[in-house]
Amino acid sequence: MANEILEEQISGEYKYGFVTDIEADSAPKGLNEDIIRFISKKKNEPEWMLEYRMKAFRYWLTLEEPHWAHVSYQKPDFQDIIYYSAPKPKVQLNSLDEVDPELLKTFEKLGISIEEQKRLSGVESRIAVDIVMDSVSVKTTFKETLSEKGIVFCSFGEAVQEHPELIKKYMGSVVPYTDNFYAALNSAVFTDGSFCYIPKGVRCPMELSTYFRINASGTGQFERTLIIADDDAYVSYLEGCTAPMRDENQLHAAVVEIVTHKNAEVKYSTVQNWYPGDKNGKGGIFNFVTKRGICLEDNSKISWTQVETGSAVTWKYPSVILKGDNSVGEFYSVAVTNNYQQADTGTKMMHLGKNTRSTIISKGISAGFSNNSYRGLVRIAKGASNARNFSQCDSLLMGDKCGAHTFPYIEIKDKSAIVEHEATTSKIGEDQLFYCKSRGIDNEKAIGLIVNGYCKEVLNKLPMEFAVEAQKLLAVSLEGSVG
């Protein structure tokens, strides 16, 4: 029974797999200093930016690709990737009407439909969206509304032009280009991304959101996001990802940096639904992302929430450096893998300041032939007195050909620390299923119910608009995966 339903699910097609036919303006394949100069020139960047890219590139050349994660895949050929691809009509756009209708259709298919959101909520929309397609930010909505409050929300490229002092000050301060292989690569070839600055004392009145999409074939997407919350500021930031169906693997190596000053709070939510490859594990996105935030000053807070359902291979460890006293770090994650997907994801909580607190809730669900790992680090540095951490990592297995793994690292150097970690692995209880079914709830709905209940702690942390989408996504990814 279980197998039949699983089959059914497996044969379900990736519903975001379509290609938008817009003539792309792209760089030739390959990676060398000329390509980096080309990208930099295309973006009309100042000299210091190019220098930064070059430094990163030269450092990257000295590095070897890491292989410690619990995943196996064909190493990407870095000379076989297009590092810059922009949808052609890239004139400055003022309203949605000027956007290429093909593009708009793409977004409608994605189900995010800015049109609809605009219609529904009128001028007072609760979400401002920055859309990054392949390598270039296409459209940022509600820029004016935001700028009245002094909030800067624009593409990274624009920020380099208009706010160079902020970029110079913060870029690379949390994830330096020396951090790791993919962070170095990203620093050398990143093409665009989002930039967000919330000034002192401002509470951002709406959710800020970025949608990423890889479109052109053979393209890598290397975006960079930088979020800065100044003293007493608050922002909730959403990120969504999709990509079309392709036979070959595509590389996505992003860097996200978050900085919070005194009493500031940033809430970062992701729904990652890149193309996971077909049921035989062919194609799909390699999602190698470095995400890190720093609670730079006292009483600040960074919270990561992620729902990971896509990508063929995921490496992702959104982390928080708790530097300021009394700062708080949170990580809430649901990671679902099916078919031949592989995910190695988790977090790092580095406690440096006094009275810092962190919470980690990770829910892994594996089905099909997939492997799903939690890998996390909790480090309490010497002198980080009264640090407190609680971690919980639960795994749910569906079928006997998948794997669920937990690799927590806990390093404690302060006696006043209290650190707890617990993990469980199990399958959906027969009794729970029986309970639902005996009350007339069919198998699929019962599983949906149980899985949603299992993930509730995390889903509750998502902003309203995202929670609905995430729940649907979970249902689509898993319905009928177990009997």
Add this chain to the structure above:
Amino acid sequence: METLAKISTTENILKLIEGSAVPSWMGIAQQRSALDAFSLVGIPNRKSEEYKYVNIELLLKGNFSLSGFDKITNQQLETAAFLKDAILIVVENGVYNKTHSSSSLPKGLEIVDISEASSNTIFQEHFAKYAAINSDPFIALNTALALGGVFVHVAKNAVIETPIHIIHLSSISENTILNYRNLIVLEENAQLTLIESYEKIDSSAKLFGNALTEIVVAASAIVDHYKIQDEGDSGNLISTTQVIQKKQSNFSTHVFTLSGLMVRNNLTIVLDDQHIETQLNGLYITNGNQVVDNHTLVDHRKPNCNSTELYKGIIEDKSSATFNGKIYVRKDAQKTNAFQSNKNILLSDDGTINTKPQLEIYADDVKCSHGTSTGKLDEDKIFYLRARGISEASAKKLLMHAFASEVVDTVKVEALKEYIEANISKRFE
């Protein structure tokens, strides 16, 4: 730089081996391939994932010998034999000392010098079959260099009531690397209580011990295994235990690390059939500059097995303790129950605790969990006791005792339990 250092420590050791007389009882071919396996990996440095929390290269800096031994006196031996009622086996400086070991053995029990066992068919069947030379450099090094040890065989249906106590006692006059190994084989339905203790005669010379014990537990056999590690401030010990369990067998192990500058335990238990029970218990109480690193791997290969693991530690001064527990549940191992728990108390600002409880699970119908917690002594409990007129110092002692007793209480040999308790009390003074 890192690689340079790695090459030099390993090369130093290889050079030392070349210039020394190496025993040949294991068979030159086997020893040669083990040495090849060792030189391929070398002494692990801190970049090696399995040895990242213990700096072995640093411990092996300087000059070492393979034969810097002193004779052990009768009196020293008597002190080391702390259990009155036990079958005594003395392994002196890595070699079986028959004259000091018990001579009258119960029926079904056979004890042979491992270096003279090569003609024994059971020995041939099991020796070096479980500890794989390419899985760990110290297993390889041991398989190339082991001086001696014992081969213990318990016949089918034999129940050995008296515990066996293997005393590994070393006395050295210069810095020495010492390799020795034991093979314990239990036939079907056999029962054995096995105590292995590790001690060093006090001297300033550094001992780097590399001990290996392979234990074969046949169907329905029961083994109760203990390790007491107490080599003092100049003893470094790599202690590898490789266990294979067959159908319906029961193996429980208890590791007590009482002293030692560096102690690294590599404990691997393979559950190779159905309906197996396994218990792992460990207690480490560290102070000074001690480094204690416990690695355990429970490999569930077949369905319907249970394993339970409990490791506890109290860390003081500048010492550091590591726990890395792996539970591996293979694809076929449905209906597995595997539980793991690691609890630590950190008493000082300079101490370090690293813990990495790890689950790798490939079967869906299983119940697996692990938990770990690290904290200080509960303020409320201290307050409760103090409010009843108990001094702060005694209250803390009492609480530490209570914390440790969960592991100590699993000891089934009464005399051994008393010995451990007395040792722990001394530590808390």
